Amino acid sequence: MTYQLSHELTQCQQRVNDFLATQLTQYDNFNSPLIDAMSYAVLLGGKRVRPFLIYTTGKMLGVPLEQLDHSAGAMEAIHAYSLVHDDLPAMDNDTLRRGKPTCHIAFDEATAILAGDALQTFAFELLSQDTTISEKQKILQIQLLANSSGAKGMCLGQSLDLLSENKSVSLSELELIHRNKTGALILASVLMGFNLSKYVNDQQIKQHLTHYAQAIGLAFQVQDDILDVIGQSEKIGKTVGADQVLNKSTYPKLLGLDGARQKAEDLYQAALLSLAQLPFDTTALAELASFIVKRES
Template sequence: MYQFNQDLHQLQQRINLFLENRFVAINTDPSPLNEAMKYGVLLGGKRIRPFLVYVTGRMLGASMEQLDYAAAAIESIHAYSLIHDDLPAMDNDNLRRGKPTCHIAFDESTAILAGDALQSFAFELLTEIPELSNQQKISLIKTLAIAAGVKGMCLGQSLDLISEQKQISLLALETIHRNKTGALLCAALKLGFLCSPHFEDQLLAKSLENYCAAIGLAFQIQDDILDIEGDSSVIGKPVGSDLATDKSTYPKLLGLQGAKQKAKKLYLQAIRELESLPFDTTPLQELAAFIINRRS
């Protein structure tokens, strides 16, 4: 019987070991840049994006050794985004996963450069995937670039910043989070798909994309819910920060119960997208349940 928590733990260990080994070969002495990059990417976390890369690729027959590079690439982009998110000019956070943020552990300029370097490092990794066609590598690079940039995560972050202390519509909030959070989650699934022998199956790609769009939005809604009723010691950051900064959130626009109902509806949409696929989608189903039930 499939054990989600065991699988998640094993894949967390796998990606952490792969990343640790990659950083052994990087020497930036006397600059602390390597240590700051390593600190940012190995600070902890659930590794949901690498997990999505692995379980999607594995489901579709991709090599786990090839998936290591794609999983490390997307986690590097995610780590860079968190380092920059925490900066004084952005969210100005001192804690990340219960530990000092990168600019606190090092300094602001080093944190900025660590984020910049992790972004470049991600694309370097994608070029190095062994025994993968150039067509697949180009598709991987393009997919990650679009998701991380002005058509995805960075756009979402910008919209989020300019929406602070303003009343915005539910549609505007959804646009923010489909880009800020959802784009990178969807990219993770696409990277796993693109490493597989099925990388040209567009109908399959569409079903997987619809699934991930639903869980990406559900992930952000659950984040908003945890900011209200979560436990700081479990989450690793102060509860109530969204309220303190008067950010627009799903509980603010829909009420706490309305936000929970919205997350459940998105979960059911995600499951429906998987039902027609001729593969064992159990890990993806379990991930969707984990996202709306997580406490951190």
């Protein structure tokens, strides 16, 4: 990772963390483990790739950062809720997330389920409370986040992923799983930044950004699969080998480790090609694509 990207990611992490922490103070009068679990889940850490994509895409297209805060916070709340539920015994049954006990271990299973539910509604609460954008823009953001996180996106991918355990799936079936499970929110992040720009009706720009986001969304999952084989738990912050224990179909399993690495590289090059078609400074988005396929955590 270059110093520039590291610096920008750190700034993004700090900004969205501060925003979320401030927004969570509206629940301070409720002395409940639920609120503690919500805060634990959403402020636990993480790379904040999705908020970074919202901020970076919006900034590239001339959107002031303060108009992107609610969208970035809402996206991270949805992502956090998905991780809480993904870690549950009924799903992946993980005990480690971002180097710390998963939410149902730190609290209990019922509280974790409710914290995930509450974070999901918190996301749409944030979008509805945004006074920096127009009502039309609010509706666009709400529709996009709802579609990408529900039965047309992330939840569909999660369901297909569970159904694929202990089964052999084809490469195209695996891609369908991950374009929804991981890719849907990454695509939505780029488009949420785009939606708030003056270019919102430019279909050519939207198409290039969509192709970029689809490429890095799939590359992110390919690299995750690779790290589940060769990564170190202390670096990636979760248990290595979990996919093998659950007998999941993964890119290394289908393509071999070298084949999976080549797949990630091909997706990276596709992402750069899409960015090259845009008449803007796409350096930050290009560096993020590089980070995604080279990361060790």
